[in-house]
Amino acid sequence: MNRPTRIHAPGAIVAALFLLTACSKPEGGGPAAAASAPSVLTVEITSPSTLQWPQTIEANGALAAWQEIIVSPETGGLRIAELAVDVGTRVRKGQLLARLADDSLQNDLHKQQALVAQAQATLDQATSNVQRAKAAENSGGLSAQTIEQYRITEATSRAALASAKADLDATQLKLRQTHIVAPDDGLVSTRTGVLGNVVSAGTELFRLVGQGRVEWRAEVDARQLAVIKEGQHARVTLPTAQTVDGKVRLLGPVLSTDTGRALIYVALPTDSAARVGMFASGSVELPSTPALTLPQSALVSRDGRDYVYTVDGGGKAHSVVVTVGRRQQQRVEVLGGVPANARVVAGGGAFLSDGAQVTVAAAAASAASR
DSSP: OOOOOOOOHHHHHHHHHHHHHHHHSOOTTSHHHHHTOOOSEEEOEEOOEEEEEEEEEEEEEEEEESSEEEEOOSSOSEEEEEEOOOTTOEEOTTOEEEEEOOHHHHHHHHHHHHHHHHHHHHHHHHHHHHHHHHHTTTTTSSOHHHHHHHHHHHHHHHHHHHHHHHHHHHHHHHHHHTEEEOSSSEEEEEEOOOTTOEEOTTOOOEEEEETTOEEEEEEEEHHHHHHOOTTOEEEEEOTTSOEEEEEEEEEOSSOOTTTOEEEEEEEOOTTSSOOTTOEEEEEEEEEEEEEEEEEGGGOEEETTEEEEEEEOTTSBEEEEEEEEEEEETTEEEEEESSOTTOOEEOSOGGGOOTTOBEEEOHHHHTTTTO
16 A cells, blocks of 8 residues: 655745745845946046136137338439348338438539528529619609619519529428438348349338237127127237237227128237237137036047936936037136036046946035136
8 A cells, every 4th residue: 555745835935935936036136136246347427517607709810010101212313322221120200221322412412502592692692782762762863763773673583582592492301311211210121232233213122010019800790790889809829829909999890791800800919929920819808708618527528429427316328419618717617408407427438338327426526616
């Protein structure tokens, strides 16, 4: 007779419970596993801050003389006897630039002085004759016709003296014009005069930069021209990488029919490194406007787009595409993509990926409002 098999219930129950527990234990994707996921990076947190930043308009243009002065002789047919200045010389108004040979004019001067003396003597004689004729007029010793002739001779002599003096003045003027002087303060930019050359009136000898002032003539379109005002600050970057500050002096009254652009004239300091003929880039500052900004280090550029990483309450980093604008002093304007209260990774975003677990540095929490 077969004996029935006896089952120990407590042991079977324990085994079944163990298997059930093993099957229901969460694997890597469960919440418990996520909570214990290792941090990939310790980061500092910052938040966007609003600053008052000036708007800028970028432009390009050439540097030119504020006023170009051409110096030429006013009298011709004379030889250049002296060139007193060279290119690069700063001159004052009235300073001697060149001298023309005046030997022939000195001879003319002596001749005209003699003619004036002769005319004066002739006038003196005619005046004396008139006075004697007046004394004898009532005695009947001289006819009325003779007396009238004396008066006409006196008037003619007086006119001849005036003409001789005028010729003398003209000769003296020509002598003064042999000394060619600077019409205004300036910087000698070119010297075309040649020592010993006989020049004609109006021949260019020198060219000056008026008062040594150089200005930036930048091209802008009609939309930009409408918001630029005289007196606004401008910053010009020279080809030497030096920057020069200036002010908008004048706005061009017309736009080019070829390019549809106008010129703005920016006055630069006389002691700057700007030189006539340079081509420079620069910007004009418009009135300040509020800008939502982040540190430049928070920005990550990938595939032609700009990103920042925000951190949620669970410590996960999320990449956010942002639109950027102005940049100043290691900060960048954020035009869209993150709210003003966002918790943004301040640096090291290039080492993160979307959804990465991060650790927030305690020191950065106090700086989040910067």
